[in-house]
């Protein structure tokens with residue numbers, strides 16, 4: 007039997023990716039166990055999802071700390087307490103700093119709703135629609151010190167529904183949930 011990889015998921019918002027990954031781990035689709043949710047927004051809906059799934063939550067407001075380094079040290083302590091092996095970013099709206107990058111070299115993964123290197127940063131779906139591209143997509147990549155940079159692990163294309171940005175967003179999110187689970191499965195089975 008494969009040993010389960012202990013993962014911590016980082017999220018700041020609604021947490022649909024958190025829910026998809028947690029479910030995939032639970033049913034054995036990813037050989038991993040979600041040991042912690044880390045959020046920088048204690049009131050984000052993702053915390054409700056974690057509580058319902060029985061996943062411990064580490065919720066720290068960065069502004070309550072004197073520096074980003076001290077914030078990340080507090081997060082790191084919680085990660086070490088649960089022996090997290092990989093950090094999985096799923097809508098975590100903050101750049102990872104040197105403390106966590108140093109503690110988890112090449113072991114932090116992010117998902118981004120575009121075909122990187124196109125449309126990095128915020129509102130990638132809106133950026134793609136505004137640019138008039140016909141195809142956008144989803145990227146899963148290893149995190150480095152940049153914003154949505156780092157080696158690409160997997161990508162998939164999604165058609166832009168020109169007359170309906172909401173439909174485009176829905177298609178992107180569906181693709182995210184599938185691609186993230188598949189990519190982590192491949193990564194952890196190696």
Ligand code: GRF
Pocket residue numbers: 017019020021022023024096097098117118119182
């Ligand atoms: C996703 O589109 C993710 O790629 C981006 O933020 C969004 C989070 O959505 N970084 P959710 O909170 O998982 O629903």
